[in-house]
Amino acid sequence: MTATLSAPPTTSPEDVQPAEGAGEPTLGDLRAAHFARSGFSAADYGARWARFPVGPFSFVIPNWPGRGRSLSVHDLHHALTHYDTSLRGEAETAAWELAQGCRAHPIAWVLQPQALAFGLFACPRRTWRAFVRGRG
Template identity: 45%
Template sequence: MALAHYDEGLTMREARAIYFKVNGFGADGGYSDAWVDFKLGPLPVPFPNTKARVRAVRYHDLHHVLTGYDTSTIGELEIAAWEVGAGCKDFIAAWQINLGGLVAGLLAAPRRTARAFFRGRRGESLYGRPFEALLDRTVGELRREIGVGAPDARPAAGDVLWLALASLAGLGMAAFGLAVALVAAPIGIATLALRRRRALRAAAA
């Protein structure tokens, strides 16, 4: 995972291209891939790259650029918490992934995750906005517009209540996701073995 700086004068299209490059996501961010890997520890567990996921992840990638959260494990848990706090509109796939990520984050890095959630509550996400138009906006404009630079403040009682409710919902999503991951783990093991075999063949050729 590489870190990148996104100058506020860049368009989102330009900043996203940098984000794709430094993270090794390919020219289109992997949106056209039939399968994507979910990391269960060191084990890649492949699952279908559905239209619902692609619809959500396009905005998710822009949020990485705007918020500064990286694509490390903790960074992904932080941005999941931020998106739950900021709201995912009618993007069901985003709610499903992020609620589970919120719970995982509260277990792995509780202070950072709670801070990201409350930061999201003070701003708003890009979900639901016309996507192509966002790419022509500058990083600085959108950062100010969605409030990602707002200073930390003591969370209101409503924010704490929403965190508690979201955490309860996330427990259910996390349990479901773990069950799916365990079922899919044998596929991941087979896939990892196949990739290593292909790499060895390519190196020997």
């Protein structure tokens, strides 16, 4: 199995429906909406390979166990911040996560600076805003 980054979301955060009987969406509701928007699933955490399409190219990397563990938290960050899984959304998420500290996820210190560098080049204002937002 290979995990694949998808196109930007087709739904907005306002489209998230809370669990039946709940007043506000739960973290599970937000994660389910993120999976629906991105085409991901929890099964991606255990995939052997991860595929990253960039324009007409696709890059495939091993999905190391540390990456799989961090990915579950990373997806929750997407769900909480509503940053999409486009390259720009990944840059925003990287900036937000690095500002938060990534304490328990050393693999993030390997992967996220690359996304941050892309964001500082391609969408500097959005990336900076996400970093400031992550600092709280």
